[in-house]
Amino acid sequence: MSNEVLSPAEMGEADRLAIAAGPLDGYGLMQRAGEAVAGVVLSRYPAASRVHVLCGPGNNGGDGYVVARLLGESGVDVTLWVSGEPRAGSDAAIAATECSLERRPLAAFVAEQGSLVVDALYGAGLSKDLLGDTARAVDIAASLPVVAVDLPSGVSGDSGDILGTAFRADITVTFARKKPGHLLLPGRERCGEIVVADIGIGDDIIAQVASRTFENKPAFWLEELPVPAVDAHKYKRGHVGVFSGGPSATGAARLAALAAARSGAGAVTVLSPANAMQVNAAHLTSIMLRKTGAIEDVHEFLGDRRSSSFVLGPGFGVGDKARDFALAVLARKRQEGGVEGLVLDADGITSFRNEASTLFDAASRPDAPALVMTPHEGEFGRLFPDIADDKSLSKLAKARAAAARANATVIYKGADTVIAAPDGSAAINSNGARWLATAGSGDVLAGIIAALLAQGMRAFQAACAAVWIHAEAGRRFGPGLIAEDLPLALVPVLRELVEARQKAPTG
Ligand SMILES: NC(=O)C1=CN([C@@H]2O[C@H](COP(=O)(O)OP(=O)(O)OC[C@H]3O[C@@H](n4cnc5c(N)ncnc54)[C@H](O)[C@@H]3O)[C@@H](O)[C@H]2O)[C@@H](O)CC1
Ligand SMILES: [K+]
Numbered sequence: 001m002s003n004e005v006l007s008p009a010e011m012g013e014a015d016r017l018a019i020a021a022g023p024l025d026g027y028g029l030m031q032r033a034g035e036a037v038a039g040v041v042l043s044r045y046p047a048a049s050r051v052h053v054l055c056g057p058g059n060n061g062g063d064g065y066v067v068a069r070l071l072g073e074s075g076v077d078v079t080l081w082v083s084g085e086p087r088a089g090s091d092a093a094i095a096a097t098e099c100s101l102e103r104r105p106l107a108a109f110v111a112e113q114g115s116l117v118v119d120a121l122y123g124a125g126l127s128k129d130l131l132g133d134t135a136r137a138v139d140i141a142a143s144l145p146v147v148a149v150d151l152p153s154g155v156s157g158d159s160g161d162i163l164g165t166a167f168r169a170d171i172t173v174t175f176a177r178k179k180p181g182h183l184l185l186p187g188r189e190r191c192g193e194i195v196v197a198d199i200g201i202g203d204d205i206i207a208q209v210a211s212r213t214f215e216n217k218p219a220f221w222l223e224e225l226p227v228p229a230v231d232a233h234k235y236k237r238g239h240v241g242v243f244s245g246g247p248s249a250t251g252a253a254r255l256a257a258l259a260a261a262r263s264g265a266g267a268v269t270v271l272s273p274a275n276a277m278q279v280n281a282a283h284l285t286s287i288m289l290r291k292t293g294a295i296e297d298v299h300e301f302l303g304d305r306r307s308s309s310f311v312l313g314p315g316f317g318v319g320d321k322a323r324d325f326a327l328a329v330l331a332r333k334r335q336e337g338g339v340e341g342l343v344l345d346a347d348g349i350t351s352f353r354n355e356a357s358t359l360f361d362a363a364s365r366p367d368a369p370a371l372v373m374t375p376h377e378g379e380f381g382r383l384f385p386d387i388a389d390d391k392s393l394s395k396l397a398k399a400r401a402a403a404a405r406a407n408a409t410v411i412y413k414g415a416d417t418v419i420a421a422p423d424g425s426a427a428i429n430s431n432g433a434r435w436l437a438t439a440g441s442g443d444v445l446a447g448i449i450a451a452l453l454a455q456g457m458r459a460f461q462a463a464c465a466a467v468w469i470h471a472e473a474g475r476r477f478g479p480g481l482i483a484e485d486l487p488l489a490l491v492p493v494l495r496e497l498v499e500a501r502q503k504a505p506t507g
Contacts, residue, residue: 048145057086060122116147130154172192185415218497224462243292
């Protein structure tokens, strides 16, 4: 697998392990890194009249010295601008010595139109805000193409936060694996196209680092994607129950229900209060409808229908009823044909704002159905106020802390959605589309998750798959997308995934 994401500390560990294992030493890795960047510059910008290479004091600058030397040797007109001296004896110091180009101080940096900037000021070691000469260089480079080495300087590799200011790269060449700062906002927007270069750190070394963070790509969950067996006499496709709100708020539940049906649930039932039965009935065809006004109705449905998963929240209303219904579902057993999971969204989440621990305790029972929560930033803050307010935590770290506390899979939504599991695994989604920021889009996501849970996918994998599929459908549909379009837009995406799944050796 190549979709592991390494924190800067984990990448440092990978460097150390690779150096210990050989054959490359630290300078050898730096050579490979510089070669990769120089290769990108030469292939992508063959017409650049001049390349300005900006080198910082650490190993990111060391990569820069290698780039400058190689470009110079290739006949490119290179100007080298330097901020700080490499530490004596460091790999960067060796690289600086090997580079015979004249060094100019970054304080004097100027660049003309038509030239290209290689940003090798700071990478994984960024430790404070960009100020003074460096911040001035960011301004000068703003009107020029920029190739960033490892990360655009100013972007935190851990969090994607911008420290003071940051370069806006057209291409970022990073090494071995992506870092969280390449995927989390606002850093992601500063990276431009991301090229992951192989510098000789093998998959075995990455495996030893045992990162628990992944970029959310189909390879990560495709093996578990449910595909009905063609030769089976009967197959389990699962039954999803979606709780509906009152007569003026039923659309959200129907969107979730339709998405669940499109995502392969064998049966879907909208569970409606009595006074909304008529409006629901008027809009449902293949989806079943059942009156579910009071907690007794929930128990009865749970007892005789064996629904495999539930969606609670979209349009439901905030209050005791949402809490009671959610807790009734979570009180079931997962084993022996019981309830696989509960997707708690929107009002379902907000309903527990003052009783979060009741929810988290209910989800902690070993045989409880899996709890999947889908908060956007506002909802996240209601359920996890202290985590939300902790400025030292990245979005990734916040989602992880929330999942561990809640004993739940947490989908922290946004343009850089993070999916975190209670065991510490986390995935950052990167195929999101701006078109998805439309009313009802989240209801559709909840329905997809429930369908995948109902078909037996594990909660974290189901959540990751649903987020990716939902985003992909929105991305492909493009402008004009409204939530009603999404259930049908899932079909071509699912078709391709099912085909890929059937071709996969493990399928
Ligand atoms: N052997 C290795 O470890 C390899 C490292 N590589 C490169 O090494 C980089 C990491 O190197 P380092 O750990 O030396 O870190 P950096 O080169 O990113 O920066 C560290 C230095 O910059 C200073 N600094 C940080 N932020 C600053 C700011 N805002 N203003 C002024 N000074 C600041 C620090 O005090 C330190 O001296 C990676 O990003 C990658 O480009 C690659 O060459 C591959 C091999
Ligand atoms: K950089």
